Amino acid sequence: MTIHPPVYDPPFNVTRASHAVLAVRDLAASKAFYVDLIGLVVSDEDEDTVYLRGLAEVCHHSLVLKRATGTSVCERVGLRVFTEDDLERAKSYFVEAGLPAAWVDVPYQGRTLHVSDPVGTPLELCATMTTKPRLLTQFDAHHGACPHRLDHFQMFTPDVAAASDFYIRLGFRLSEYICPDGTDEPAMVFLQRKGNPHDVVFARGAGPRLHHFALVIPESYHFFFVCDLAENLGFATNVEFGPGRHGPGNALFVYMRDPDGHRVELFNTHYQMMDIEDEPLRWDASRAGKRRWQLPARRSWFTEASPFLDVESSESDPNEVLPVLETYLLATH
């Protein structure tokens, strides 16, 4: 298996990861988590929906919370395309590829296209949203972790190679990837359109499922403040992993689970990746999985993820050996 070479003239222009749509069982609890603790700002809300954005975002929403009628799921992950023409081209592309593609109406968004990628991830594409003022210098609205913006999504899929291939053909560039030592079979791919390391990430696992969406937060200070605040607000055990330092991507991170178990990553310090000579960085799995200074993640971080609405997930491999904290502690006792 070979990583697909970069495509510089893509069939349509995806610009960036845009928004996540989550179904949640208790809208008030989720709002407390994302607004009071995390610090997202309410752009609009009604009885059944809360539209949230980060402090630096001019688009209407990067996170939509919808009252779940059934179980807690991720309804869709949203990508931005640049123009309405790109949307049309996207429609044709998915239809020709034999993939689902349908126009839908979504509040506060321009014309919107629902599609699915070949590994089953339900996507929502649009070219425009209603705009709102940036709140970067509205410091009296800053609270919690002061999240600036949504940055990327990470999904589990049993077929990382297929996902990688598909997104690279759409013009996504591979920034980093992990292969089992001595193989060329990608176990994890970091793909980007917007010029920093990630817009969509796929990791091997039972899927399609959403592992997490990620928000950029400003400083070291905010990592500790949001954890400290979590305890005050009753969310202490929602802190699942970190703060710690990633290998691939370089970021400082902390992962939290929302009241429905959806996972959000808060991170900072990504790098710019724009130049044609900037080659994908390969990590051997043994090196990528090596403990940095923090302890490894708990098993839940490796295995739990949000199902997508009406999309069946594959089963996880019961024999897979994961570099989980539980095993690490036994080994280093």
Add this chain to the structure above:
Amino acid sequence: MTIHPPVYDPPFNVTRASHAVLAVRDLAASKAFYVDLIGLVVSDEDEDTVYLRGLAEVCHHSLVLKRATGTSVCERVGLRVFTEDDLERAKSYFVEAGLPAAWVDVPYQGRTLHVSDPVGTPLELCATMTTKPRLLTQFDAHHGACPHRLDHFQMFTPDVAAASDFYIRLGFRLSEYICPDGTDEPAMVFLQRKGNPHDVVFARGAGPRLHHFALVIPESYHFFFVCDLAENLGFATNVEFGPGRHGPGNALFVYMRDPDGHRVELFNTHYQMMDIEDEPLRWDASRAGKRRWQLPARRSWFTEASPFLDVESSESDPNEVLPVLETYLLATH
């Protein structure tokens, strides 16, 4: 006068601000300033030249210091184009526009094109550089302000409208601009290609001259640390303006003058600007010039700038009233 509408299908693909080339009288003093104080990393050096990059940069250099044979000048500001084809198209474009354009050889860069824009700024375009490892997680190499990367250039020109028009035609998007109250004549334009607020900025003034180039630094901590370190290293009076908070762009900033008087801005907290519905933000001059919490800049910040090599600058307007600290203090005594 009207601001030119955005051009989504530019004649060639400029991707970002790339590098500055400065002629300096004392190479050792400049290296002490940019390496020991600011924290840039030496990629290569020889008797007459030092090539520097930021901690997050994979390209070979974002700042080149050359031993000056005459006065201290900025030789060129560099822009990246995406492919060699873009370089070819750029050559044709400048030639057809009757502007200077010549191929040159530059160490550690791919094929390089020297051109000038219509307001006289000497530019250097290339599509590739030699690469070096990113040092973002090489924390034992972090020092000074820990600059991650070069971000943008600001130039003085007497004809902001002409500069604005030219770069917008090249596909640059206007993120913010300042007009005298009640007019549509831009006094300052912030133009970008890479998806954050600036790559090139033009402000009205005697020019063409380089007002500053800007480096991204990580946290509040680094603003104070680099100023404190400046005093220890004998550069206390090189701190010219700030730390403070910008109006346009939102950034936290500090400006320093290097040993030759070239000005570098250290800043953080820009925002992402990628979406088609994200309209340029207009500032009335009275509001943009209003003091935020910091005191206004000294006169030198408003009037002094680096000449470009072999390019004559216009004269400054002796009658211009500038919102300088000196006047502010008299008015608020």
Add this chain to the structure above:
Amino acid sequence: MTIHPPVYDPPFNVTRASHAVLAVRDLAASKAFYVDLIGLVVSDEDEDTVYLRGLAEVCHHSLVLKRATGTSVCERVGLRVFTEDDLERAKSYFVEAGLPAAWVDVPYQGRTLHVSDPVGTPLELCATMTTKPRLLTQFDAHHGACPHRLDHFQMFTPDVAAASDFYIRLGFRLSEYICPDGTDEPAMVFLQRKGNPHDVVFARGAGPRLHHFALVIPESYHFFFVCDLAENLGFATNVEFGPGRHGPGNALFVYMRDPDGHRVELFNTHYQMMDIEDEPLRWDASRAGKRRWQLPARRSWFTEASPFLDVESSESDPNEVLPVLETYLLATH
């Protein structure tokens, strides 16, 4: 003139700077300043008084705002003594010294003694206050600059030597002091009881007047956040000096003026001073007054201060040459 040697067996045990009592013309405006902007916490309030404390303070108040019946003044600065016995001994000491001393009742304080020092500073001594919970880990109550506690007071007096002498006899230790070059006449003395550099500071000037009281804030981040917030809340021009770095004391600082012109310093990074061999640090005035990296303070910072209630201040010396920003700019033009 010689600095008085330290007194290790003082007549009574002052433990630390305790609280300031300010008369303010608009209680709501002052509360907005100290609570919404600075981040102090309301311990209690009534129609005419607001009692405030820092996040780390267990004592009831470190700042008392009282509705002014006349002009804006500082009513008193408060010092803590350790025990009720110390209070009794203090009473005797002031009486024997021919200084004013009277018992008074003050809400939320134990028995309280009103005295004046020989240079006319009106003091309020007590051994106990009502206690309140510390809020250091009540992160949902943290806002503004997140001030932890009051640290010290600085006063103007025409007779620094007399003030210094008096407080050293009371057991205060001199941590640092400034003398005009080549003289031994102190122009500024930093005196402490609690084991860090300052509890009371006296600087030469028309007095007695309160130059400022100082609050400890946690991190670099808070210096910028509180300034940024000041602009949002309408207090931009209240930022008078800084952020910057002190010579004596080493602290990072920013000075703000409250709505009545009372001055508060926010600072961090003091050092511990407890050991008998830790000698006072002498600064020549030329070195202490030398610009660090920040520009010098405006004239107002050198000349304006809060009068004390019913205490006449001396006149300022019209011939005094002060190292003010206004002069600095003329000299370095």
Add this chain to the structure above:
Amino acid sequence: MTIHPPVYDPPFNVTRASHAVLAVRDLAASKAFYVDLIGLVVSDEDEDTVYLRGLAEVCHHSLVLKRATGTSVCERVGLRVFTEDDLERAKSYFVEAGLPAAWVDVPYQGRTLHVSDPVGTPLELCATMTTKPRLLTQFDAHHGACPHRLDHFQMFTPDVAAASDFYIRLGFRLSEYICPDGTDEPAMVFLQRKGNPHDVVFARGAGPRLHHFALVIPESYHFFFVCDLAENLGFATNVEFGPGRHGPGNALFVYMRDPDGHRVELFNTHYQMMDIEDEPLRWDASRAGKRRWQLPARRSWFTEASPFLDVESSESDPNEVLPVLETYLLATH
């Protein structure tokens, strides 16, 4: 069992925790750890000894590394007394109490007294040290975690009540303490002389052994930087616990093990405790041991500690149930 009431007129004046003396097997490796990583400064060194201090310390050393002739041990923990008279009184006090007490000569220290407390902790008391300049504003000497000063020691002892009783009689004040729910038998006591929460801490466990000594570091930034640097310098697995937030004491912390397994805590944000009405804060063990936002500490943190030179430790209780990470993970699986 009752906590001893505070003693305000102690037999001699201990002022603060002063220094630790560690025997280490590889002096170069330990110096790399404490200087290159942690950021302590070398005051002096010879073939067999390295004397280190923090950036804010004027005394000669707060950590002494000695080449071990045998196993890795803590030789002594040092306390400061205020005067030579206090030293004399201390000698008499220990002799009268039937405890070891002997004068010794120690380089860079004034007259020094070796004593042991009733639970077997070997102490070293002195009133003076050689002084060195404070380096707080010598920013070019700042590196690693930028530790300002040593703050406190924590010891294991099977008899916390005896330790507590002894130090309270010496004038130490109890700031916080932990008792098993529903009992008054202290399992952990935090005792202080210098006006912040700790100088010596005793926790129930096999002892006497040194659990850790603690250094104050400045900001959130430094917690992450020192961990990140640890990985670069080969000390990744030396990060044992944290960063996290304490219950008692309120501090942000990270614990590291040095190359010999001696444990150092880096922390910040303690509070001031000076007033007579400031009562010790009692924690029920169930609340003190409750997870804040970080995961619990590994078993090693609860059980491993440095033996003292030539002092036999008691055996640990094999039936003790400890709130270790290993058990927590099983319970919350």
